[in-house]
Amino acid sequence: MKAAELVESRTPQWRQLEALCAQLESRGDRRRLGANRRTEFAKLYRCACADLALADAHQLPGETVRYLHQLVGRAHNQLYRTRGLESDSWADELFERVPRRLFRDNSLRLAAVIFWGGFLLSAFLASEFTPVPQFAEQVLGKDSMMSLDTMYSEPIGAGGRSGNDSSAMAGFYIFNNAGIGLRCFAMGIIFGVGGMFALAFNAVFLGAAFGYMSTTPHSENFFNFVTAHGPFELTAIVMSGAAGMRLGFALVHTGGLSRLESVTAASRRALPTMMAAVLLFVGAAFIEGFVSPSGIPYAFKALVAMITTLLLLVYLVALGYSADEPDDDEQRALD
Amino acid sequence: MGPALSVLTAPTQIDSHVQVVTPENIAFEYRVAGPFGRVMALLLDLTVLLLLYGAIAIGAMMLLGALGLPGVGQFFALVGVFLLYWFYGGFFEAVWNGQTPGKRMMGLRVLRTDGRPINALQAVLRNLLRLVDALPWAYIPQMIADEYPIIYPTYLVALVCMTLTRRRQRVGDLAVGTMVVVEENSSFGRVPAPDEPGLEDLIERLPADFVPSRTLARALSHYVGRRRYFGPARRLEIAQHVGRPLVDKLGLPPDTNHDLLLCALYVRAFHEWQARESLDLTEAPLVPIPDAPPGDNPVSSTPVGSR
Numbered sequence: 001m002k003a004a005e006l007v008e009s010r011t012p013q014w015r016q017l018e019a020l021c022a023q024l025e026s027r028g029d030r031r032r033l034g035a036n037r038r039t040e041f042a043k044l045y046r047c048a049c050a051d052l053a054l055a056d057a058h059q060l061p062g063e064t065v066r067y068l069h070q071l072v073g074r075a076h077n078q079l080y081r082t083r084g085l086e087s088d089s090w091a092d093e094l095f096e097r098v099p100r101r102l103f104r105d106n107s108l109r110l111a112a113v114i115f116w117g118g119f120l121l122s123a124f125l126a127s128e129f130t131p132v133p134q135f136a137e138q139v140l141g142k143d144s145m146m147s148l149d150t151m152y153s154e155p156i157g158a159g160g161r162s163g164n165d166s167s168a169m170a171g172f173y174i175f176n177n178a179g180i181g182l183r184c185f186a187m188g189i190i191f192g193v194g195g196m197f198a199l200a201f202n203a204v205f206l207g208a209a210f211g212y213m214s215t216t217p218h219s220e221n222f223f224n225f226v227t228a229h230g231p232f233e234l235t236a237i238v239m240s241g242a243a244g245m246r247l248g249f250a251l252v253h254t255g256g257l258s259r260l261e262s263v264t265a266a267s268r269r270a271l272p273t274m275m276a277a278v279l280l281f282v283g284a285a286f287i288e289g290f291v292s293p294s295g296i297p298y299a300f301k302a303l304v305a306m307i308t309t310l311l312l313l314v315y316l317v318a319l320g321y322s323a324d325e326p327d328d329d330e331q332r333a334l335d
Numbered sequence: 336m337g338p339a340l341s342v343l344t345a346p347t348q349i350d351s352h353v354q355v356v357t358p359e360n361i362a363f364e365y366r367v368a369g370p371f372g373r374v375m376a377l378l379l380d381l382t383v384l385l386l387l388y389g390a391i392a393i394g395a396m397m398l399l400g401a402l403g404l405p406g407v408g409q410f411f412a413l414v415g416v417f418l419l420y421w422f423y424g425g426f427f428e429a430v431w432n433g434q435t436p437g438k439r440m441m442g443l444r445v446l447r448t449d450g451r452p453i454n455a456l457q458a459v460l461r462n463l464l465r466l467v468d469a470l471p472w473a474y475i476p477q478m479i480a481d482e483y484p485i486i487y488p489t490y491l492v493a494l495v496c497m498t499l500t501r502r503r504q505r506v507g508d509l510a511v512g513t514m515v516v517v518e519e520n521s522s523f524g525r526v527p528a529p530d531e532p533g534l535e536d537l538i539e540r541l542p543a544d545f546v547p548s549r550t551l552a553r554a555l556s557h558y559v560g561r562r563r564y565f566g567p568a569r570r571l572e573i574a575q576h577v578g579r580p581l582v583d584k585l586g587l588p589p590d591t592n593h594d595l596l597l598c599a600l601y602v603r604a605f606h607e608w609q610a611r612e613s614l615d616l617t618e619a620p621l622v623p624i625p626d627a628p629p630g631d632n633p634v635s636s637t638p639v640g641s642r
Contacts, residue, residue, distance in 0.1 A: 059553075187467065
């Protein structure tokens with residue numbers, strides 16, 4: 001059968017496949033497509049694939065081959081679709097797999113060392129016991145120091161902040177702090193060094209702020225404010241930095257895979273950790289917006305801090321400890 | 336299947352086509368999107384994003400302000416902006432089968448490198464890593480009213496990365512193993528039977544048993560499919576490269592229109608019934624009678640009418 005006859009006879013089916021593709025591509029029409037039309041679509045797709053496979057044997061002209069490529073590609077994209085957000089596996093992921101991975105994670109340990117070490121060192125260097133008196137000024141800059149002073153000059157909760165303002169501030173903290181955490185994460189891809197840099201930068205800055213405030217006369221107000229949300233927020237920064245560093249180190253320490261494969265495998269593990277960190281940021285933002293600026297006695301804020309620390313320990317250690325190795329990745333291989 | 340697989344597609348060119356083998360064991364080509372198309376999609380997405388920011392901020396503040404809770408309104412506005420900023424791309428690419436509104440308007444789609452669809456994790460992660468692609472940030476001090484600097488992302492990391500990879504992937508794409516392809520809406524390439532005066536006569540004057548070989552047939556289909564874009568002089572200019580040896584080989588008169596000759600051969604190759612019509616066994620096929628007696632023309636040494 002010559003090419004033109006073949007094309008003539010197959011054209012109606014190709015046209016039909018094209019029409020079905022167009023229907024599937026618009027969401028409204030897709031819902032109305034019945035079961036037998038969809039089966040027909042699958043059958044037409046297989047026929048079109050067969051036509052394309054034999055296009056050369058039948059010596060179809062170039063234009064027709066090109067058309068078939070595009071048609072098959074288009075139908076392929078409709079037949080194999082994304083599975084949406086897959087939200088039913090999120091709880092599983094968050095409370096089972098993430099803690100176990102974190103418990104064994106080396107980049108989390110490294111991130112914790114970098115952050116807390118830098119933080120404590122910087123706080124020491126900015127405090128009154130420091131051998132370097134100008135440290136705080138050089139790190140923070142005069143403007144930041146002055147603004148910190150004015151922010152904490154009044155006792156906390158004396159102004160009686162309304163619920164409205166607290167909500168607004170909570171929203172702002174989510175926007176600001178989670179953004180910082182996500183930036184730490186994204187920077188981590190730069191061979192892990194970017195993540196270390198971002199973590200160290202934040203650690204030194206925060207440590208200097210803490211150290212400086214401890215030397216001022218209103219250090220009480222400052223620590224009154226930061227105690228309640230401190231554990232959640234600082235842990236969240238460390239976790240997001242660690243997640244980013246895991247991506248970055250996968251470029252360097254590939255474990256036998258190619259670099260790209262290694263990063264892809266690491267990304268599957270890093271993103272859930274990042275999402276857990278974002279949830280911690282949200283929690284910290286709520287506490288920072290509602291609990292920290294309120295006028296309740298300091299004992300309660302310290303209690304909140306202790307409870308949050310306990311929750312973190314439960315999450316990381318109690319949920320994270322398991323006798324066997326985490327088996328997550330192999331089963332969910334390349335899905 | 337071995338040799339067939341290599342000729343399943345058009346001959347490989349140095350262009351932006353990437354071959355993908357699907358589960359049906361078909362190898363077909365995708366055209367990957369270069370930076371220009373993707374920049375357009377990004378700008379469209381930014382516009383949509385700004386509109387959504389405005390809508391959410393104003394909506395939340397007005398709604399909750401009317402209820403007497405402006406602070407809560409600010410809260411929702413800020414949370415909404417945060418979620419949009421970081422998760423807009425990831426959400427749409429996960430739910431819309433690899434497309435965001437900007438990509439949809441430009442006809443692009445995100446796929447895995449092996450042609451399969453992406454999942455939510457890849458969608459979210461490649462959008463989070465856009466932060467790295469946006470480096471370095473340009474800082475031009477004192478540009479606006481001699482006081483305020485201009486700060487904007489230059490996306491040079493993304494550009495360099497796209498240039499260096501075969502599939503035009505930026506850093507976010509490389510990390511999760513995806514690529515962005517152009518969805519071409521198929522325009523049907525009907526086998527056009529050219530309609531020219533004098534074509535029928537020329538077809539009849541062709542030797543009856545001459546059938547173009549496979550490569551010649553492919554070249555003819557390319558030519559006939561594209562010739563409508565050219566003027567008559569250009570057509571002759573292109574056609575003469577194949578036309579002149581064919582005229583000699585088939586023993587046609589030297590003033591044959593080469594363009595017409597290629598069309599005639601095309602019809603011969605792809606429209607069988609016309610050839611079959613002329614192949615009537617009771618009647619001898621028409622052979623063209625040369626002007627000069629055979630032997631004068633040094634090139635055509637073969638007898639007229641045979642291959």
